[in-house]
Amino acid sequence: MTMDYQSPLRLKLDRDALISNYRWLKQLCDGAACGAAIKANGYGLGAVEVMRHLLDAGCRDFFVATWAEAQAIEPLLRDFEGRAGLSVLHGVRAEDMEIALASRARPVLNSAQQIARWKEAGGGPCDVMIDTGMNRLGLSLNDLDLSLFDGLKVDVLMSHLVNAEEDQPLNDVQRTLFMQARGQIPAQRYSLANSAGLCLGRDYHFDLTRPGLALYGGIAHPACEGSIRPVVTPQAEILQRRTVCGGEAVGRGADYVAHRTMETATINLGYADGYSRIISGMGAAMKDGARLPVIGRVSMDLLSIDVMDKPELREGDWVDIDYDLSMTSLLAGISQYELLAGLGQRFDRYWV
Ligand SMILES: *Cc1c(COP(=O)(O)O)cnc(C)c1O
Numbered sequence: 001m002t003m004d005y006q007s008p009l010r011l012k013l014d015r016d017a018l019i020s021n022y023r024w025l026k027q028l029c030d031g032a033a034c035g036a037a038i039k040a041n042g043y044g045l046g047a048v049e050v051m052r053h054l055l056d057a058g059c060r061d062f063f064v065a066t067w068a069e070a071q072a073i074e075p076l077l078r079d080f081e082g083r084a085g086l087s088v089l090h091g092v093r094a095e096d097m098e099i100a101l102a103s104r105a106r107p108v109l110n111s112a113q114q115i116a117r118w119k120e121a122g123g124g125p126c127d128v129m130i131d132t133g134m135n136r137l138g139l140s141l142n143d144l145d146l147s148l149f150d151g152l153k154v155d156v157l158m159s160h161l162v163n164a165e166e167d168q169p170l171n172d173v174q175r176t177l178f179m180q181a182r183g184q185i186p187a188q189r190y191s192l193a194n195s196a197g198l199c200l201g202r203d204y205h206f207d208l209t210r211p212g213l214a215l216y217g218g219i220a221h222p223a224c225e226g227s228i229r230p231v232v233t234p235q236a237e238i239l240q241r242r243t244v245c246g247g248e249a250v251g252r253g254a255d256y257v258a259h260r261t262m263e264t265a266t267i268n269l270g271y272a273d274g275y276s277r278i279i280s281g282m283g284a285a286m287k288d289g290a291r292l293p294v295i296g297r298v299s300m301d302l303l304s305i306d307v308m309d310k311p312e313l314r315e316g317d318w319v320d321i322d323y324d325l326s327m328t329s330l331l332a333g334i335s336q337y338e339l340l341a342g343l344g345q346r347f348d349r350y351w352v
Contacts, residue, residue, distance in 0.1 A: 037212030251296025274342030
């Protein structure tokens, strides 16, 4: 028997904020369906819980990257037979076929080879990705052989925007190419927009949108500011409080030297948890409104904070970590996506 382990590291996840973000995005969709990208373990939050909450909020279309991710969450579809769907964005390799054919999830077929493989195996409804400028995954429109689609039951035909966070001509180029493809390739539904694309307006919504980042509190587009609420707060326990004398160093590499006697606390958070070393020197913990700066270098499992302003803090107390996604991203040069998806497995994730 294993005993219940309580990690000195937690991720506080706000269900109301997640649902409020979903509702805000959904109301922008103005009639189009609003799905959810929950790949990479729901951008680090935990795909099962995210999917459960979003199902409650009325979301019916989900997107993951791989079949391993699909297997972990497809039991949740059982109660929604035929009314909710899960798409696997990376399509089907030969190695995936057995799992894919037995799964409730649909593959998003990305190449002529994947389409041939799916048809040959007698696979059911599928999605198809076409490339309109990303040059990553998807069928190229240049030399598209339309006979590929004969006998294929396409539920969602989709494409992915390169850089909808910025107002630039490529958005419209991609939208125009997608409309052309829509005229040629029959499908039940058409889908182009991610979070940022959804903020570009009705012309980008088609039948179904696929936000990810904004659901989890990311400011995917300036329009999100003031409406999208933060969902994730890392929290760490103080393992030790120390007095550091002037002239002494704190942390690995002696990057920080105290210029006078000071009080520090060591907390259980490091770059192995996704708290990047680059945040050293600009991050902070928060306690009752007080900002407690990170000092010295972030280690693999530990970092130090300045607790001069909080004399009462001691071993065993908890602090919140300032994890404002857009500000941290701006200061540290780490994308909001990486800040979320990097959050590791040592956090106890809990929803409030
Ligand atoms: C990840 C992903 C999304 C969601 O993108 P966000 O920018 O996080 O909103 C949508 N569509 C596809 C194909 C994706 O891979």
